[in-house]
Amino acid sequence: MIAESLDDISPSVRAEAACNDLQGSLAGVYFSEELQDIAAAKIICATCPVMIECLEGAVARREPWGVWGGHMFVNGRILATKRRKGRPSKVLRAEDQLPEIPVPVHLRQFLRSA
Ligand code: SF4
Secondary structure, three states, X not given: OOOOOOOOOOHHHHHHOOOOOOOOOOHHHHOOOOHHHXXXXXXXXXXXXXXXXXXXXXXXXXXXXXXXXXXEEEOOEEEOOOOOOOOOOOOOOHHHOOOOOOOOHHHHHHEEOO
16 A cells, blocks of 8 residues: 555656555555455555555555555554454455465465465
């Protein structure tokens, strides 16, 4: 999520970021705990021309949370999955399905289980 004013994000990544509307209006979506918001952020990331660079930068900065490069981060690690809080529903909810975006091989060592 580029809308935050993070000075160490490459200017080229910032310029091409699909999430950069110059107003930061998507920040609430990229830093939400709601699965629907996380899914919406990941869908935007999936179309982003700088997704891999963004993900590499987030790993290097050890982003504490949010969606970066199409993936959720927790304490500087890529979170593989996220479930709704509480007991799992017996009926699968469509809004709980997060888009699958593969983690590049060279970054898989930074994956963390839920
Ligand atoms: S990959 Fe996602 S978070 Fe990163 S710049 Fe693109 S849209 Fe923003």
